[in-house]
Amino acid sequence: MTEKDTKLQNGVRTYYKNLGLCSFAFGSNSAEIDVKDGKILRIRPLRYNRKYKTEQLRPWKIKARGKTFEAPMKSLLSPFNYVYKKRTYSPNRILYPMKRVDWDPEGERNPQNRGKSKFVRITWDEAAELIAKELKRVCEKYGPTSVLVQGDGHGETKTIHGPHGCQIRLMELLGGYTIQARQPDSWEGWYWGAKHVWGQDPVGQGRQANLIKDISENTQMILFWGCDPETTPLAWGGLQASRLCFWFTELGIKSIYICPDLNYGAAVHADKWIPVRPNTDAALQLAIAYTWITEDTYDKDYVATHTHGFDEFKKYVLGEEDGVPKTPKWAEDICGVPARVIKALARKWAREATSIAHNNGGSYIRSCYAHEPGRLEVILLGMQGLGKPGQGQLKLFEWQLFSLHDQNPMPRREIIPSPEGAYQGFTFPVPKQFIPKTLIPKAILSDEPIIWYGITYAGIPKEDQFVQYKYPAEGCSEIHMIWSDSPCWSTCWNGGNMWIEALRSPKIECVVMQHPWMENDCLFADIILPINTKFEEEDFGVDVLGDSFNVVLYEGQCIQPLGESKSDYEAVAEVAKKLGLYEEYTRGKSIEDLIKDGYKQSGIKDRISYEEFREKEYYVVPTAEDWENDEPGFSPFYKDPENNPLDTPTGKLEFYSVGLAENFPDDKERPPVPHWIPYGETHQESLLHPRSQKYPFLIVSNHPRWRCHAQLDDIPWFREIPTCKVKGPDGYLYEPVWINPVDAKALGIKSGDVVKIYNDRGWVLGGAYVTERIMPGVVYQDHGARLDPILPGEADRGGANNLICPTNTTSKNCAGEVTSGYLVGVEKVDIEKMKKQYPEAFNRPYDPYYGVRFEAWITEVKN
Numbered sequence: 053m054t055e056k057d058t059k060l061q062n063g064v065r066t067y068y069k070n071l072g073l074c075s076f077a078f079g080s081n082s083a084e085i086d087v088k089d090g091k092i093l094r095i096r097p098l099r100y101n102r103k104y105k106t107e108q109l110r111p112w113k114i115k116a117r118g119k120t121f122e123a124p125m126k127s128l129l130s131p132f133n134y135v136y137k138k139r140t141y142s143p144n145r146i147l148y149p150m151k152r153v154d155w156d157p158e159g160e161r162n163p164q165n166r167g168k169s170k171f172v173r174i175t176w177d178e179a180a181e182l183i184a185k186e187l188k189r190v191c192e193k194y195g196p197t198s199v200l201v202q203g204d205g206h207g208e209t210k211t212i213h214g215p216h217g218c219q220i221r222l223m224e225l226l227g228g229y230t231i232q233a234r235q236p237d238s239w240e241g242w243y244w245g246a247k248h249v250w251g252q253d254p255v256g257q258g259r260q261a262n263l264i265k266d267i268s269e270n271t272q273m274i275l276f277w278g279c280d281p282e283t284t285p286l287a288w289g290g291l292q293a294s295r296l297c298f299w300f301t302e303l304g305i306k307s308i309y310i311c312p313d314l315n316y317g318a319a320v321h322a323d324k325w326i327p328v329r330p331n332t333d334a335a336l337q338l339a340i341a342y343t344w345i346t347e348d349t350y351d352k353d354y355v356a357t358h359t360h361g362f363d364e365f366k367k368y369v370l371g372e373e374d375g376v377p378k379t380p381k382w383a384e385d386i387c388g389v390p391a392r393v394i395k396a397l398a399r400k401w402a403r404e405a406t407s408i409a410h411n412n413g414g415s416y417i418r419s420c421y422a423h424e425p426g427r428l429e430v431i432l433l434g435m436q437g438l439g440k441p442g443q444g445q446l447k448l449f450e451w452q453l454f455s456l457h458d459q460n461p462m463p464r465r466e467i468i469p470s471p472e473g474a475y476q477g478f479t480f481p482v483p484k485q486f487i488p489k490t491l492i493p494k495a496i497l498s499d500e501p502i503i504w505y506g507i508t509y510a511g512i513p514k515e516d517q518f519v520q521y522k523y524p525a526e527g528c529s530e531i532h533m534i535w536s537d538s539p540c541w542s543t544c545w546n547g548g549n550m551w552i553e554a555l556r557s558p559k560i561e562c563v564v565m566q567h568p569w570m571e572n573d574c575l576f577a578d579i580i581l582p583i584n585t586k587f588e589e590e591d592f593g594v595d596v597l598g599d600s601f602n603v604v605l606y607e608g609q610c611i612q613p614l615g616e617s618k619s620d621y622e623a624v625a626e627v628a629k630k631l632g633l634y635e636e637y638t639r640g641k642s643i644e645d646l647i648k649d650g651y652k653q654s655g656i657k658d659r660i661s662y663e664e665f666r667e668k669e670y671y672v673v674p675t676a677e678d679w680e681n682d683e684p685g686f687s688p689f690y691k692d693p694e695n696n697p698l699d700t701p702t703g704k705l706e707f708y709s710v711g712l713a714e715n716f717p718d719d720k721e722r723p724p725v726p727h728w729i730p731y732g733e734t735h736q737e738s739l740l741h742p743r744s745q746k747y748p749f750l751i752v753s754n755h756p757r758w759r760c761h762a763q764l765d766d767i768p769w770f771r772e773i774p775t776c777k778v779k780g781p782d783g784y785l786y787e788p789v790w791i792n793p794v795d796a797k798a799l800g801i802k803s804g805d806v807v808k809i810y811n812d813r814g815w816v817l818g819g820a821y822v823t824e825r826i827m828p829g830v831v832y833q834d835h836g837a838r839l840d841p842i843l844p845g846e847a848d849r850g851g852a853n854n855l856i857c858p859t860n861t862t863s864k865n866c867a868g869e870v871t872s873g874y875l876v877g878v879e880k881v882d883i884e885k886m887k888k889q890y891p892e893a894f895n896r897p898y899d900p901y902y903g904v905r906f907e908a909w910i911t912e913v914k915n
């Protein structure tokens with residue numbers, strides 16, 4: 053009997069896996085996977101004390117106001133985890149390598165047909181040979197920097213089988229490459245803005261240590277400002293945030309939600325919902341500051357000792373700079389919040405210990421000029437004494453990011469284990485040539501060199517934002533080949549239609565994509581490699597981003613790889629073999645060697661032996677004994693700013709940014725003191741701009757309730773839910789578009805109608821969902837829907853609204869993405885007429901449970 057057999061119970065073998073969709077080896081959501089007869093039976097929470105004694109784990113307890121909040125003894129999985137077997141067995145899985153029918157490396161390459169022509173099955177041997185040959189050819193002709201590696205993105209949390217960036221290791225052996233540098237998309241407003249007020253490298257969000265205890269004891273009001281604790285923690289935080297919100301209410305803390313939509317968190321937890329027009333928060337914030345200044349209700353002593361440049365800020369707020377006092381009435385007309393509500397909010401905030409809660413900040417920190425509301429929020433917190441008991445900026449998930457203890461608001465765990473020893477995916481070194489992800493289409497399409505500031509990786513110190521970079525870099529080539537393992541740029545980044553144009557450019561001679569599912573950018577590839585899911589491989593994992601405990605896992609192989617699929621690590625290895633670089637690529641290490649390396653460098657080797665770790669298959673890190681002593685949030689700075697300075701040029705909260713003033717003195721779009729900027733040189737996406745006559749709505753494009761970005765759009769259990777998809781009159785399941793009844797009436801739209809959202813960058817369809825949960829003048833459609841092109845580069849049936857979001861970045865000198873809060877028009881569509889107009893797009897083989905069928909894209913049917 054093998055070791056595995058001895059663990060069978062009723063024919064069921066249980067495996068342990070980290071099911072977060074965060075990737076980069078970090079994740080959360082440890083689960084138990086039950087497997088029977090080679091198939092996944094069910095997915096369940098990990099029981100921490102299944103193999104460890106409860107007291108060994110030292111489960112934390114938070115006691116406040118006579119009540120107790122405790123660590124649960126099982127992981128708090130999200131719906132995304134329970135359904136993941138559906139994703140594994142999805143009919144959209146790519147099960148063998150493929151080649152585009154009219155891409156001939158020896159003859160016509162037909163780049164203009166990418167996204168139109170279909171695919172034909174080839175063998176792994178042929179695919180690896182084709183890729184190796186193309187790599188050699190372009191490297192000889194143009195140099196290795198002509199290969200663009202798209203090796204970033206979220207995805208399955210894999211370590212050895214790194215979901216992204218495995219090709220980087222091979223390209224390094226070939227002498228170089230160009231990397232798509234992923235800008236800090238989750239945190240644009242904090243990164244380009246807040247950092248210049250309070251430092252807080254690398255991300256720009258506030259210090260988190262022990263904030264849950266502090267808030268539980270001291271806070272009277274929490275502002276959930278652009279925050280949905282019932283939705284966005286689902287992807288890799290689980291349900292701890294939800295539990296926390298119930299706990300706050302139990303304690304009598306008031307929950308105020310400030311957002312254009314009554315989001316899912318607000319629907320359950322809000323004491324009050326304050327609807328605000330998308331990306332007009334800066335006006336609201338300025339009016340709050342105005343109220344405090346004119347009513348003399350801000351903390352003057354704190355401002356005197358802890359901040360820099362208040363007078364400059366005050367001048368702007370009072371209208372001494374531009375003749376416009378930023379009164380609540382002034383703000384009302386811009387942001388839609390009645391002046392009396394603004395005043396009431398400002399007064400309550402001045403009276404009560406208030407914290408602001410975020411997941412990552414909401415879509416307004418991913419909109420035009422997002423650095424302005426990002427900076428203003430920190431300034432408001434500062435005006436009331438940031439760091440006083442109960443006054444902080446709380447992050448409701450993604451704890452211990454960048455392996456920092458002070459990023460965790462929950463009781464500290466003894467260690468933050470590291471996956472590094474085993475990790476084979478994306479690596480950090482910046483190669484000779486890189487391009488911010490937001491600028492990739494422009495870089496490819498432009499005949500001139502392009503310039504920007506900052507390396508833009510999420511973890512770079514703020515001083516780098518003052519350094520200018522260029523493409524093509526000195527001594528480097530233009531891009532002629534693309535190798536992507538994250539083929540969802542079109543539905544996830546800024547201006548997908550422009551990206552499609554770039555993919556079809558004759559400059560691009562070869563496009564290789566590796567992915568588990570036939571989706572999105574895959575449709576535009578020349579060669580496709582089939583990738584498997586984490587259930588199909590053995591791996592090493594750590595769980596540190598959420599929940600109650602940190603966990604280290606030996607992740608056994610649950611099932612055999614489906615079809616001919618391989619992991620990304622193995623797929624690149626096939627190409628390495630053809631180039632004679634297999635040994636160098638794997639450094640002679642087996643998977644078992646890498647698991648051992650992972651264990652050795654994870655930080656747990658003095659806590660549990662390798663044998664016991666392999667026997668138990670997971671290790672739970674106990675709560676630190678002295679966690680209650682950790683100083684919460686900004687308390688050290690509040691108590692003693694001289695000895696605990698911030699990481700800013702003056703060491704203080706900079707209402708006037710010294711770094712920005714020195715480096716960009718003439719930047720009207722990010723001046724030293726934050727401003728309300730409705731439009732400017734870079735963006736004209738405001739209702740105050742004449743463009744709004746043509747496109748009279750602002751769109752909110754949130755992180756999807758029922759997906760993780762581009763992931764999970766083919767889950768039948770979700771697709772049945774009315775807020776997941778809206779069934780059109782033609783039976784197609786459209787991506788919902790929320791419209792207020794007032795607007796719906798004016799436009800003659802009712803729930804279930806197919807609508808078109810459009811602007812000068814193209815149009816996408818959606819299914820109308822008429823509801824008062826969205827404020828008038830605003831429409832809401834989640835981001836990341838799966839592409840179903842009507843006219844590639846112009847129109848889409850799937851509802852991938854990123855195709856039509858702005859192509860310009862946050863502002864002139866900030867290369868961040870703008871993906872929400874922009875202008876669109878909305879109208880009802882006659883679907884029968886449209887069907888006749890675009891018969892090819894509307895007659896694709898389709899299954900409501902999964903979406904467009906795999907067969908739509910291939911010339912031969914499977915089997």
Ligand SMILES: Nc1nc2c(c(=O)[nH]1)N[C@H]1C(S)=C(S)[C@@H](COP(=O)(O)OP(=O)(O)OC[C@H]3O[C@@H](n4cnc5c(=O)[nH]c(N)nc54)[C@H](O)[C@@H]3O)O[C@H]1N2
Nearest residue numbers: 205206207208215237238537540544753761762763835871
């Ligand atoms: N409209 C709008 N757009 C936004 C935002 C917004 O708020 N609104 N937010 C932005 C933010 S914060 C983010 S983080 C981005 C997210 O953008 P991404 O991180 O790019 O999106 P994901 O869909 O999570 O993942 C990337 C891809 O990896 C694939 N993948 C998963 N596992 C594997 C694997 O093991 N191997 C391979 N090869 N592929 C795998 C997925 O299927 C998907 O295609 O979107 C940004 N775009």
Ligand SMILES: Nc1nc2c(c(=O)[nH]1)N[C@H]1C(S)=C(S)[C@@H](COP(=O)(O)OP(=O)(O)OC[C@H]3O[C@@H](n4cnc5c(=O)[nH]c(N)nc54)[C@H](O)[C@@H]3O)O[C@H]1N2
Nearest residue numbers: 238278284287311330331411413414415416754755760761
């Ligand atoms: N279910 C699910 N969970 C996810 C993800 C996912 O794709 N799906 N993605 C993960 C990733 S990568 C990230 S970065 C985080 C993102 O986490 P967040 O940044 O919190 O997510 P968002 O959905 O962008 O915004 C949250 C809320 O902000 C509000 N909002 C939108 N626009 C505005 C505005 O202009 N002003 C104000 N005041 N409020 C606004 C909306 O009510 C929205 O529900 O989520 C992570 N978790």
Ligand SMILES: [Mo]
Nearest residue numbers: 237238239412
């Ligand atoms: Mo993100």
